Every structure is written in C-alpha cells, then in structure tokens.
Amino acid sequence: MLTKVLLILLGLSIILPSRSEGPHVELENGPSAHDAVYEPQPQAAEETQTLGKLSAATHILNSILNNYDYKLRPGIGEKPTVVTVELSVNTLGPISIVDMEYTIDITFCQTWYDERLRYNGSVESFVLNGNLVSQLWIPDTFFRNSKRIQEHVITMPNQMVRIHKDGKVLYTIRMTIDAGCLLHMLKFPMDSHSCPLSFSSFSYPESEIIYKWEDFRLEINEKNSWKLFQFDFTGVTNITETISTPAGDFMVMTLFFNVSRRFGFIAFQNYVPSSVTTMLSWISFWIKKDSAPARTSLGITSVLTMTTLGTFSRKNFPRVSYITALDFYIAICFIFCFCALMEFAVLNFLTYNRTKPHGSPKLRHPNIRARTLMPLPVSAHQYPDAFVCQIEDSDESDGEEGPSCPAQQSLSTGGIQRPGGCCKWCQKYFCVVPKCEGSIWQQGRLFIHIYRLDNYSRVVFPVTFFFFNVLYWLVCLNL
Template sequence: MHIKGIYNSPKGSKEEPCQASSYKRDILNYLLNSSAYDARIAPDYEKDVATEVDVQLFVTSIDSINAISMTWRDSRLNFSHISNISVLELDQRRIDDVWVPDTYFQNEKSASVHTVTVPNKLFHIYNDGFVIYSIRLSLTLSCIMDLRFFPMDDQTCSIFMESYGYSIENVALKWNPDDPVIFGLDDNDEQTLPQFYFYKPLETKGCSTVNSFNTEFSCLEAKLFFQRNLGFYMSQVFIPSMMIVILSWISFWIHVDAVPARVSLGVICVLTMTTQSSGIRSSLPVVSYIKAIDIWMAVGLLFVFAALLEYAYINVQTRKHRKQTKVMSSN
C-alpha cells in the first residue's frame, strides 16, 4: 500500500516530508485534547446558538438508502492558525473523540450500518473547523399506504430525520441547499422499483416536532411520490381472470345433456377465481375497506357463478319441458 502525504514545514525548518503523518497526529492530539475539547457538548453550546447541520442523502437504489452525509462547523476544531494543512482525515476509531449529531430516522423499522471490512464511516476536518461526516447504512422505513384504488394507486412515502437528544435550540437540521437527495444510479438505470416508479419529483422540507416533555426538536422530511406499475397485474391478474370468465361462457355452447362436462367446467372456473382472489389478498396487508382489485375479482366471480347457475336453471327447465312434452304425447 502506497501512502502519499503533503507536509508544509514551518519556514526555515528542515523536517522531511515523511514526518507529515506524525505532524498531523500532533495536530489531532492538540485539537482533541480532553482539557480543551469536550465531545459531549455541541460546538456552539456555550454560545447559546444552535449548530446548523446540513444533511444529504445518497441513494444507490430507491429501495435502499446507502449513505447519509452531514456537515457542520465546529470552531473548536479550527487549526488554520497552527498549520497549512487543509484537511485532516480521521480514522473511524477516532470519530468517538469528536462530537457528531445524534440524527435518527423517525419512521425506521430496521437499520444496519455497513461494517465490511471496517465500519464504513468518513470524517474530515478542514482547517477552518468545517466538518464532513458520512456513514453507510441500509434502512427499512415504514410508509402508510392507501390501497383503495389498488393496483391503480399512487403512494406518497416520507423519510423523516430528527435530532434525538438535542433540542432545536442546540441543533438545527437543514437540507443541503444544492443536492439534498442524490440518486447514485447508472446512466442506463431508471429510478424505479419492481412495482413502482416516480411520477413526480421528490420534495424536501424542514419541520419541527414537540415531544411529550414539551421540547421542540428540529427535523427534516423528504417526500417520495410513487405510482404502481400495472404490467405485473395485467399479466397475472386481469388477463387471466378475463380468460376464466370467457372460459365459463363456453358451457353455453355445450349440449344441455352433457351434465358432467358443464358442471365440471363451471365448478372449476369458480374455484379458480376463488383461488386467484385468495392469492392476491394474501400478498396485501389486511385493511378494513374494499379495494379496487376486490371489486374486479368479485365481479369476475359473479359472472362465473352466474354461468353455473344459468346451466342449473336451464337443466331444470329442460327436464320440465321434456316431461310436459312426454305427457302431452302420451295423451
């Protein structure tokens, strides 16, 4: 492994460039000295001013948030007066010695931090006290959906971020003004999910919440607007159910005396529609209202069941007619 370093020696000094690493280490030790720097308090806590934290999300695929980056300014980490070095890159093991925002995702169901081969964290300190902190993670977020028009529905899902322990008086979150959310997709990829696609650009805004202790916290919200792709349901639900209904109508052309054939065809079509409807419901959450797909499957089942009832009625009427004809002919 080759390490390249740039070291600016003090004027008149004859130190070699190989001493750059130890020089940077001395700067870090100076900045993070426990007697002068306290990682347990926010940068502007003593000034009674909220520390502004810029937040940026980096998404490699729509169904997985890959990284969150935060930037802020900590005047305690300003080292421009002692060195010409522009930036210090901290090892992930030294990050615990520096204050970082306690940002969390309000609607998170599960999350994991990438730790292969080490915890994937980035921490850069610039000579003016500007700090960049980035961490790779994967999140599963909750989203309340309205399925009344399923599968011809559109959904709005939000990403909520908030400071957990610091009130709005100490930490103020705000979106990165240039690119709040970056989709790191290839040029040939589309911003789509297997079942959804974006039908309008995402929206970002700042917000605030008040907890049960009447304390106000700074938060951020990003809204994603999805519309369901009908391709799967056209090929797996709508077209097959229409074919089953048409198949049940074939019994109208079968001779009325072919009782086993017509009854078997009608019963099979009814059972097939029932099984298909059950399979669709099993893949959806239980809701108390009727969905559009329920109406479609119910109407299809009604047509198939009506075809079976039609044969039962015609069979009875045919036997009655034959009986009357036989009686009249015998007389």
C-alpha cells in the first residue's frame, strides 16, 4: 500500500514540472505554432464579409428581377425613353467597290434609365454578362443600311449590362457590320466618299424612344489594323433626322465615315500606260510612208493596247451607267491612237491612188516638170469628160509624184474646167503638190499639203495631247 502511494507521488512530481516549463518553451520556439493557430481567424472574417456582400447582392438582384417585366419599356405610357449612344470603332474596312459596301467592327454602347431597377444597398453597380441580358429590357436598335451583322461570341457572347443604383443601365455589345455605301464614281479616281452607318429603333417610334449622342463621343482607334487599302480616312460627321413610315415617325441617327482615294495606285496602273501608249503611236510619223507594214503594225498595236487598258480598268469596277474621269481619259487616248493610224491610211491612199488617174496610165518624167496631155483620138467636143493630168516632181514630197490641185478635166478647147476625181469641198481646202495656186474665189482659204501630213502630225498630235492633259487635270483636281 505504501509502495503505491510513493509511485503516485513520483508521477505527479514528473508531470507538474513539465507543465510549468511547457509555456516557456512554446513562447521561445513556437511563433509558427502560434500563427498556425490564430492566422485563420482574419481569413474567416473576410470570407464572412464577402459571403455577406454576395448574399446581399444576390438578394438585391433577385428582388429587382422578381417583379420585373422585360417585355415593357421603361416609362411606358408616361414619357419616351431616352437612349444615349456612344460608339467605338475598332476596325474600318475594307471597302468593296464592286459590291458598294464596307466592313466596320464597332463596340456599340447604349445608356438609359429604368426606374424599376433602382435599389438601395452598399453595392454601387452590378455587371451582368450576356447570359442575363435576355432578362432585361433592351432597346431594339437595328442598323438600317446593314447587309450582314456578326455578333462575336468567343469565348462568351461579347455583350455586357451594368446596372447602377439610380436605375441607370449601360448595355455594350461588339459586332462586325457589312453596311452598304453608295459610291459616286463620276470623278474616279479622284473621288471621295462618305460611307454611312445608320441606326434607329425597329418598332418604337419617336414618341416612345429618343436617341441622342453622348456629346458626340466617337472613339476611333487608328492604331488598329485598319483595312482601307486604296483609301485615306479623312474624318467623321453625323446627322439626326426623322423618317416617316407607315408604322410612324422614327428617329434615325447616321454616322458618315469620310474617305478619299489614294491616287498613286490608279496612276501607275492606268494613266501612265495610257499616256505612254499614245506617245508610242506617234513614232509612225517618223517612219517613211513606204514602210506600210511597220506603220500599220504599230498603229494597230497601239489601238489594241488602249482597248485592253480600257477593259482592264473596268475589271474590278461597278457597272455604272455613266462615264468616269478615267474612262474619259482612256477614251481620248484611244482616239489619239486611232487618229495616228488613220493618218497613215489617208496618206497612203492619197499617195498611191490619187497619182493614178482613172482611165489613163501613170505618166512620169524624172528630170523636168511638164504638162502631158493624153492623146485624144477625136475632138474634145465629142468627149467632154476626157481626163487631163499635170505631173510634177517635188523634192519636198520625198520623190513622190502627184497631180496638181485641183485636178482638171478638159471640157473644151477654150480651157473650161470641171472638178475631177476630187470632191468640190476637198478642192477648196487641200492640195497635193507643193505649188498649188487656187483661183481668185479660193484665195484666203487654208490649204494643206497632203504629202506633208507627217510633218503636220509631228507637231499637231503632241501639242494637242499636251493641252488636253493640262485642261483635264485642271478640271479634275478642282472639282
């Protein structure tokens, strides 16, 4: 019995010192243990506070949406709903000339007040994603000149609703629009265009929905990859108008994106080749008229080249019914090339056909100028239409011989003359020999030496083309 008492006392003496020393050791070496015990306490407080806010926000959101009817607009029957619009342009272009449309990527923001969404609480605003947009009333805004609209849904629908305490609602959506743009190509390629983006309510007339700009705040981020290519962006304007329809009067807001065409590409693709081809056709004026194959091939090649350039310029072009500035320039160049070809045709015809009188052989004399008459077997009174031709050699006509002007027919022994192979009006203004002396009634008129057509063309064609270019560019650049 005594032994058991001693063992109990010994055990107590061992346990009590260890308990008295324990706190000192824990204070010296146990800060981590102390932290491990008391650190979760503030986190638990924050979680409790966050859970409290979440529950409060959920309660507020549920309370305002329980009795909310999204099918009715705010202020129905009392006043029109004012929708404030703000627009941000992400990307503009490309502009399709053939289809007369352009592509624009925008972020479209609409703001209005809905008294049914007012609430009291510590939460200043709610941000709802696209899944809850269908539970709220949203303006039925549509773009009037749109052809195709793509709403971005990667990775979630790119739309957002923000609800404020005072009932202010902000609705934002991102979309890509293919909108029509009526291009007036009369001054092409020195043309400028205003591509509209028009929107309004689809079902609510002006008495129920009013649109207005947020101080016309339009954000344009030109640092993005704009795809205008052949155009330069020059600015943006806006108008507000009311359109009357059988369904009522609707307020329409329109933005105009102004662009101007870059001239460099069209100049190198059309104007330079057309001008050079026209100038190349003038080379035939320095080729001898005896070289018919060379001059003919050059003229035909020039005409065909201008035809190809005219067709190529219309390849990627809308089929408009009017003539553009470029079409007019190419047409004039085509006329110059065609006239250069016709000049040789006229010269060749007059040179090799007018020298051969009908019904008589060609008379040539290499050294002297002589008047040679065809032998008349009978009297001239019996054959009044007998042909009389004067042949002259001229150094100025490159060795060619030609009849005098006007060609003469012997009508009688008294020297009465009638017009020969030439028409009367040709005899008034043209002569085919260097020394052509008209009668008294022809004096003072302009006579043109037909054999010198090449000499005239070397001056007339370049000078006329130069003055045409001066007049053309002055008119086109100042319109």
